[in-house]
Amino acid sequence: MGVTTIAAADLKKVPGLEKYSPRRVIPFVVMPDGSSLLEFGAIVMYILETYDKSHKFHPTIGHRNRAKFFQGLFFVATEAYKAVVPVFLLCFNMKHHDRDQEKLKPAKKKFTEDVIGHLEKELNYDYYMGEFSAIDIMFTYVLTLADMVQEDLVTGKAQEYLQRLHTRESYSKVYS
Numbered sequence: 222m223g224v225t226t227i228a229a230a231d232l233k234k235v236p237g238l239e240k241y242s243p244r245r246v247i248p249f250v251v252m253p254d255g256s257s258l259l260e261f262g263a264i265v266m267y268i269l270e271t272y273d274k275s276h277k278f279h280p281t282i283g284h285r286n287r288a289k290f291f292q293g294l295f296f297v298a299t300e301a302y303k304a305v306v307p308v309f310l311l312c313f314n315m316k317h318h319d320r321d322q323e324k325l326k327p328a329k330k331k332f333t334e335d336v337i338g339h340l341e342k343e344l345n346y347d348y349y350m351g352e353f354s355a356i357d358i359m360f361t362y363v364l365t366l367a368d369m370v371q372e373d374l375v376t377g378k379a380q381e382y383l384q385r386l387h388t389r390e391s392y393s394k395v396y397s
């Protein structure tokens with residue numbers, strides 16, 4: 222599976238992109254039959270079912286952890302994503318004193334309550350499922366984005382979790 226990176230500034234300009242992504246949003250996968258697959262939760266599941274045949278990163282049907290896996294997948298793709306994007310957009314490339322605090326304060330509050338609150342409750346082991354899984358890869362993205370733009374946001378158990386995720390070899394490979 223090849224990966225093409227599209228810069229945010231080019232998203233609205235790349236000719237013909239709407240054929241695959243009508244709202245011109247990423248990510249999407251061009252499928253073998255030329256159609257496209259949208260929604261990153263669906264894309265994660267598709268990649269796992271296609272390439273993770275040995276179930277290293279996702280539990281088998283009937284596995285006792287399968288329900289929790291679905292919870293993590295849907296939580297990151299919907300709630301966590303929705304909570305981190307406003308924080309990111311209000312902070313990225315902006316010095317602290319230039320940030321719109323009136324908008325940032327409720328965005329940070331929502332991120333803390335929703336994402337940090339979820340992890341405080343659900344993170345009972347080193348990783349979300351106990352063993353490292355695709356859910357941890359998904360959380361790495363959300364927590365790294367938040368921590369990168371606002372240093373006091375990822376706290377407590379979630380900060381320890383993020384440090385653990387950052388020490389993994391795969392993290393250095395993907396994010397360097």
Ligand SMILES: N[C@@H](CCC(=O)N[C@@H](CS)C(=O)NCC(=O)O)C(=O)O
Binds near residue numbers: 232245248
């Ligand atoms: N629900 C969609 C959200 C897609 C989305 O909003 N992607 C963002 C980047 S993370 C985007 O392309 N934004 C560009 C824009 O809205 O112009 C998904 O799960 O994939």
